[in-house]
Amino acid sequence: MERRIPWLWIGVAAALLLVPTSAGRLLLDVIGGLTLTLLLLPLLAGGVALIGWQIVRRRLRTCPSCGFASLGTEVCPACGSPFTSGDGSEAAPEPSGPFFWGSGSDREIDARDVTINVDAVDVEASASGEMGGRGGDGS
Template identity: 80%
Template sequence: MERRIPWLWIGVAAALLLVPTSAGRILLDVIGGLTLTLLFLPLLLAGVGLIGWQVLRRRLRTCPNCGFTSLGSEACPACGSAFEVVDASGTAPSATSGTFFWGSPADGEIDARDVTINVDAVDLEASGSADGAIRESETT
């Protein structure tokens, strides 16, 4: 046995929406509020999730010995070595400018971002001057 279509209730809902009464206005306001909530809820949740991820990422610490990442402990839970002392700004006191984004350099290595390389331009087309400069530098 098939179920009949509730034409009476559809007619009552249409009358409430089409006739400009206070009940129709309230119903439209509720439907509009629910629609806006459903549309903006994913954007709101994405914003809260992004802020939460940034806060969590700032609290993560990576062990310089084994590379294990943990939250807010004084020593590495995996290998037991102590983390570096961190000052109030959130970076290690001996950290260079690039270590925040690229990690700390290995011991004995010089970071290329912190070094200035001076290059002298030599004209190779000039006759004799470049050859003489090269030969003088080789003899000294």
Template identity: 40%
Template structure:
């Protein structure tokens, strides 16, 4: 490999240690790059969280099957039932239906295969 000569590393070290204008510019540049590398993941995380909350606020749940879809659709894409008009109607519709009406009860039975 082509390694830079030791004299180049010595010159960079001198620029960092000596209080010259070039050394200060180099230190400011290194500090700025380090700040960007540390702040960028935090900034992207915050923007992702805000985007997730905006997406959640634009979703509505089907009162029949529970499929989530974007507000403003007239029919559920999964079951075809008419979607509620208001954004709070889906929450009240889910509370109005008893859970026993929308769940399936499964019972286990023993099957004899002697025949």
């Protein structure tokens, strides 16, 4: 048996949306809130996932022998070698790179802690003394 189309309920819903009553405004607000929630839910989930990944990444320990990364163990599950005390398990060092995207390795040199010596060289005097190079004579 064929099911009939519920014209009565469609008419009631259309009247609520078209007639400016408080029930129509409430229905539009609920529909708008649900739509906004559905649109922003992926962005919210992505933000929570990014923060969760950063927390997990800080707790990962890399084995100095084989390079296997694990969470919260004193001995490497892959090769059995113990993690060293300087691996960052007790006190994590501050990352030298950017907070979210830096590699955070301890072997990087922080540019704020080094001195760079620069020697000033007169370009025109050094270019005229060279025979075959970048002189302005086209050679």
